[in-house]
Amino acid sequence: MTFWLVLTVNSITFGGLLFLLSAGFSLIFGLMRIPNLTHGSLFMLGAYFGATFIGGYLTLQFDFWVAAVLAALSVAVFGAVIERLLLRQLPGQQMAQVLVTLGISFMVADFCLLLWGGDPINVATPQGLAGFVRAGPAVFPLYRLGVIAIAAAIAAALWLLLDRTRLGAMIRAGVDDPDMARVVGIRVSQLFTIVFALGAGLAAFAGVVGAPILSVYPGLDQDMLPLALVVVILGGSGSLLGSFVGSIIIGFIYNFGQALFPELAYFVLFLPMLLVLILRPQGLFGRFVP
């Protein structure tokens, strides 16, 4: 019983992390039609930045959350630069976008290896969330519950932003009909940069928040990218709700799969994706376009 309870909490925590990672991936793909294969790298880059800020390697030592926000901002700027300088030159050319973003991900991986070496870096749980919560016989790390709360809060904030603000409506208008959106005066190109930067920042934030659980190591990018892909294919691209539900589902499948059928973990993980691709290619909550 305790085992299942702990596994459940772990699944939701991992789902929360996946949501932070995949929400941006899904928005970028759904809104801009860019398959951003650097997304795993942005997660890893954020994790390394965060670990560096926290570990005091830069003479200054930052609080965990300050470090997470700083890492997110830095990577958001990096994302904006990639969008402006590279992807902007390849509108609608998905093959070129795939190759460019894949290329950048290899470069980021090399850069990280060079700078931070091959050994995993462990990041301590932030103070205040280091304890445990007892629920009967089960014991949960407080931090995992904290991650769930943060992911839920960010999901709510993103939903409000996209669904309830003028900026969000402008972004959706830019997706419906980019030319017409420009004609009514919406600066679609700026919006796309904002969306890309936001997605990059969220991925980086997820990287830092995930670091105390996953640690930071070379290859983290390639571990995370497929998960983001699966989530988005399952949930449907461009749908925030889709990323949310998809992340939780994958969080469960991943954790339960590893616990119950460790040899088949990947098989179990990709099976639902295949089923969705065959039965409902737009994903469970594919964007509504009548």
Next chain:
Amino acid sequence: MATNALELSGIEAFYGDSHVLHAVTFACGPARLLGLLGRNGAGKSTCMNVTVGLLAPRRGDIFVFGHRVTGLPPEQIAARGVALVPQGRRIFKSLTVRENLVVAARAPTDGRPASWTLETVFAMFPRLGERVNHIAAYLSGGEQQMLAIGRALMGNPRVLLMDEPSEGLAPQIVHEVMNTIRKLKESGLSIVLVEQNPTLVFDVADDIVILNSGRVAVVSTPAKLKQENVDLRQHLGVF
């Protein structure tokens, strides 16, 4: 004479290799309504696309109240006070009625207080007010046309371009739309009204321009055209 609200001068426009507009020149005076006529494929919508910045002309210039806007991106031309009710309406389908209007809101270019707001648009089109939270895709054709007009007005434009606003609407709705256009003209807006059907336009237009195969064939007024009994069929096909 006062500066024109909109002036196209010697416009040459291409889609790829196909040459669509040939030395197109015409002007719409301030607070006047110019009827732009021409049969299918004459180049009317292309004139609109060039004016709003969706298609850069290869040669020629566009002026809005004396300011050259040639080659500016669409969002900057919108900022100069040009709004378009496009052919086929092109409302933002997945947005609500309110969102369609709000995303296009803009203060007037010349610092006047905004005369078009959600309230004034809903006052003009009460049907939209009743459907404010509906997804635009589920509106009827007439309601979508009203929404497209309302969206253009939310930009508080000085020049309003309307590309076949009667297309695909029931006669009763066409009548409503024409009444709206008349009111907008009385409010002092400069309007270019594109149509295929001359009888609709002759009622409201001050000036008439007829395009034929991408060239300006006639520049006149409804009164003169009627008086001279010009055979429009030659330019417009048979009605």
